[in-house]
Amino acid sequence: MITFSRTEWSREKNMSKPKKNMMIWISLTIAAVALLVTGLWEARGVEARAGEPQMKVSELSPAQARQVLREHAQDANFVVLDVRTPGEYAAGHLNQAQNIDVSAPDFADRLNALDKTKSYFVYCRSGNRSRHALREMGAAGFGQVYHLSNGVRGWQSAGYALEQ
Numbered sequence: 001m002i003t004f005s006r007t008e009w010s011r012e013k014n015m016s017k018p019k020k021n022m023m024i025w026i027s028l029t030i031a032a033v034a035l036l037v038t039g040l041w042e043a044r045g046v047e048a049r050a051g052e053p054q055m056k057v058s059e060l061s062p063a064q065a066r067q068v069l070r071e072h073a074q075d076a077n078f079v080v081l082d083v084r085t086p087g088e089y090a091a092g093h094l095n096q097a098q099n100i101d102v103s104a105p106d107f108a109d110r111l112n113a114l115d116k117t118k119s120y121f122v123y124c125r126s127g128n129r130s131r132h133a134l135r136e137m138g139a140a141g142f143g144q145v146y147h148l149s150n151g152v153r154g155w156q157s158a159g160y161a162l163e164q
Helices: 010-014 017-050 062-071 086-091 107-112 128-140 151-157
Strands: 056-060 078-082 097-099 119-123 144-148
Touching (some): 056 062, 062 119, 086 097, 107 128, 119 151, 128 144
Parallel strands (some): 078 119, 119 144
């Protein structure tokens, strides 16, 4: 057991100088190996991702989303994607939204047919299905995506209306 004395650890007092030096070297070696392994692991991860396009996702609150939609209302390179079912879409959707059902068997094909150079605004009912769509979009090589974090539920809770 280690006990504390006035100026030093009692175990350290009884340890010989060569033994102290060896303990220091062992500690430093373990720390250096840990840093080296971590650094190599990080470097390999960067190399593996170096050739892959990186998708930028902006998570938006309903108020932020409303502002982004207003700013891009006339932008031909900005696409609003509703990834809910056609029935949910028909019951109400955001202005100028295109419907691509994330649960449909042809979702990946429809996604790959989109222009990956455009910016996309993606939403669903609660944010769960749209997060799945974001993963697919990232894998497909999309660049800039805006995400309505809490989906239509959050949009309506903030007092904003949907279009029929």
